[in-house]
Amino acid sequence: MRADSRLGAVASGGQTMSDSEPRSPARAEGSPPGRNAAIEGSVLETRDLVVRYGDTAAVMGVSLAIPERSITAIIGPSGCGKSTLLRTLNRMNDFIPSVSIEGRIYYRGLDLYGSDVDPVEVRRRIGMVFQKPNPFPKSIYRNVAWGPQINGLDTNLPELVESSLRKAALWEEVKDRLREPATSLSGGQQQRLCIARALAMEPEVILMDEPCSALDPVSTAHIEDLMFELKERYTIVIVTHNMQQAARVSDHTAFLEAGQLVEFGDTNRIFTKPEVRRTEEYVTGRFG
Amino acid sequence: MSASKVDQSASKIDLRATPKLRARRTRASVFRWLCQAMTLSAIVFLGLLLFQVVRDAWGWLDWNFLTSFPSRRPGNAGIKGALFGTLWLISFTALISVPVGVAAALYLEEYARPGRLNTLIQINIANLAGVPSIVYGILGLALFVRGIGLGKSVLAASLTMSLLILPVIIIAAREAIRAVPSSLRQAAYALGATRWQTVRHHVLPSALPGILTGVILALSRAIGEAAPLIMTGALAFVAFVPRSPMDDFTALPIQIYNWASRPQADFHHLAAAGIVVLLMVLFAMNSVAIVLRQRASRK
Numbered sequence: 001m002r003a004d005s006r007l008g009a010v011a012s013g014g015q016t017m018s019d020s021e022p023r024s025p026a027r028a029e030g031s032p033p034g035r036n037a038a039i040e041g042s043v044l045e046t047r048d049l050v051v052r053y054g055d056t057a058a059v060m061g062v063s064l065a066i067p068e069r070s071i072t073a074i075i076g077p078s079g080c081g082k083s084t085l086l087r088t089l090n091r092m093n094d095f096i097p098s099v100s101i102e103g104r105i106y107y108r109g110l111d112l113y114g115s116d117v118d119p120v121e122v123r124r125r126i127g128m129v130f131q132k133p134n135p136f137p138k139s140i141y142r143n144v145a146w147g148p149q150i151n152g153l154d155t156n157l158p159e160l161v162e163s164s165l166r167k168a169a170l171w172e173e174v175k176d177r178l179r180e181p182a183t184s185l186s187g188g189q190q191q192r193l194c195i196a197r198a199l200a201m202e203p204e205v206i207l208m209d210e211p212c213s214a215l216d217p218v219s220t221a222h223i224e225d226l227m228f229e230l231k232e233r234y235t236i237v238i239v240t241h242n243m244q245q246a247a248r249v250s251d252h253t254a255f256l257e258a259g260q261l262v263e264f265g266d267t268n269r270i271f272t273k274p275e276v277r278r279t280e281e282y283v284t285g286r287f288g
Numbered sequence: 289m290s291a292s293k294v295d296q297s298a299s300k301i302d303l304r305a306t307p308k309l310r311a312r313r314t315r316a317s318v319f320r321w322l323c324q325a326m327t328l329s330a331i332v333f334l335g336l337l338l339f340q341v342v343r344d345a346w347g348w349l350d351w352n353f354l355t356s357f358p359s360r361r362p363g364n365a366g367i368k369g370a371l372f373g374t375l376w377l378i379s380f381t382a383l384i385s386v387p388v389g390v391a392a393a394l395y396l397e398e399y400a401r402p403g404r405l406n407t408l409i410q411i412n413i414a415n416l417a418g419v420p421s422i423v424y425g426i427l428g429l430a431l432f433v434r435g436i437g438l439g440k441s442v443l444a445a446s447l448t449m450s451l452l453i454l455p456v457i458i459i460a461a462r463e464a465i466r467a468v469p470s471s472l473r474q475a476a477y478a479l480g481a482t483r484w485q486t487v488r489h490h491v492l493p494s495a496l497p498g499i500l501t502g503v504i505l506a507l508s509r510a511i512g513e514a515a516p517l518i519m520t521g522a523l524a525f526v527a528f529v530p531r532s533p534m535d536d537f538t539a540l541p542i543q544i545y546n547w548a549s550r551p552q553a554d555f556h557h558l559a560a561a562g563i564v565v566l567l568m569v570l571f572a573m574n575s576v577a578i579v580l581r582q583r584a585s586r587k
Binding site (some may be wrong): 090091095097120121123124128130132134135136137146147150151194197198201245 | 400402403469471472473474475476477478479480481482485489490494
C-alpha cells in the first residue's frame, strides 16, 4: 500500500531529532524560492493543501503555518475537513487508499510528502491523540513502553515510562498498578495514558483530534490543564468542535468551513474581533 | 395512546398492562419458547444419536480395540492403524492449512488494496467453501497423488484436506482480523510502528481467539471427511502405523465406513466403537483449542 511504497531513504532505528535538523536548512536553500521558505517560528506549514477522498475534496487550498511551542486550535462545523487536515499532518491518511493530496506540507522546511520521506519516521516525530481513548489491550506499562521499544529507542524504559506518565499527569494515579490492564482505567485516565504513550516517543508535535469529546467535564479540565503544561515543550495542534475549549486552551485558532480556511489568527482576536463575518457568526454560535 | 387509560375517578395512574401490551408480551414469550424448543430439539437429537452409538459400541470399545489392527474376525479387530492415520493426517493438515490460511487472511485484510479484485477473490473463496469434498478429492488425486507424484501418502491426503478447509480458515480469520478495531491499528501507526509491527503486536493477538475458533471448526470438518480420502487412496485395510508422511495410511472415517458397510452385525458394533473413538479425538482436539483460545483472550 501507499505507506509502504513510500519507504524512503530516511533510516529508521535509533535516530533522533538532531539527525535531521542539520539537513532541513540545506534543503531549504536548494529548493525553489517561495515553495520552501518556512514562516519564521513555524513547525508545520501547509501550502495550498488540497485533500480529496476519491473525487470529493475535503480540504480545499488551505495554507496554514503552525507556530512552535503553542497550541493551535482548528475549529469549524462538522464535516468541514478539520480532522482530515489534521491527519495529513502526520500522514495518517496514507492508510485510506482513496485519499489524494495536492499542495505541500512542510515540517521544519522538509516536504512531508517528499519521495525520500518515510511516513513511519514522520509519525515518530509527530504524535497523535485520537478522539476516543484507544489504549492497547495490554498493561499500562506496556502501553507507554511499546512505542519506544518497537522504534529501538535506546533508553531506560522504566524511567521513560515514569517520566512520560508524570508529564501526562497520570503517574500518581497509576504508579502502583502499572501491570494492570489499561482498559481498567477510566475514560479520562485512558486518554491521559494515550497522551503519555505519545509523549514517550519524545515527539516534537502532538496532534489531538477532539481529545475531550468522549470525556466528562472534570476529565476535560484535566486534559486542558495538561495541554497548558505541554506547550512549554511541544507544539500542539488540536481539532475541536467545542468553541469554549478552543477559546480556553489555544493560542492560535484556525476556522475552517467547507474545506476552506476562513480565518486564522490569534485566538483572542478570532473570538473577540474576527475579520470575517462567517467567523463571527460561527464563534458567537449563530450557526454550526 | 388510546390504550393507556387513566383511572380518572381515583386520579391515579394505571400501570397495569393494557390489552395491546399483553398481546405484545405474549408474542415475545412465544418467540422465546420457540427458540428454546429449537435449541432443545437439537440437543435431544444429538443426545439420542450419542446414546445409540455408545450403546452399540458398549463392550466392544476396550484397550484391545485401540491397540489392534483390523482383522477379518470382529473379535480381534481394532482401530490402531486408522487412529494413528487420522492423527498423522490431522496434524499435517493443521501444519499446512493454518499458516497458509492465516497468512492469506492477513494479506487480504491488512495489505491488499480493497477493490474489485479483492472482492472477486473474496467471493471465490466463499464459493470454494461450498464445493463438495469429493471434488477436492479428485483435485488432490490429479494434483498431489499423480501430478507431483506423492502417491497415496499421508502428505498427499493432508494437502488435499488443507485445500478443502483453507476457505473456512481464511473466511474465519478474515472475520476475526476485520473485527479488530481500527483505532488499535491507528494507535500503533501513530507511534511510528510499521505495518508488520502493528500486525504482529496488536492485530494478530486481538484476532487470535476468533482465528482459533475458525481453526477448530475447519479441523473438525477435516477429521470427519471420508470422500477426499477415498479419492486420494487411503486404504481400507491397513495393518501398520504410518512412520513418515510418505507412508500409506487409513483414517477413522474410512475404517468406520468399511465396517458399517459389512453385513455382519459384529462389524456394526466395531463401527460404532470407531465412531466413539473419532468423537473422542475430536473432543480432545477441541479442548486444546478452547484452552488456547481462552488463554489468548485473557491477555
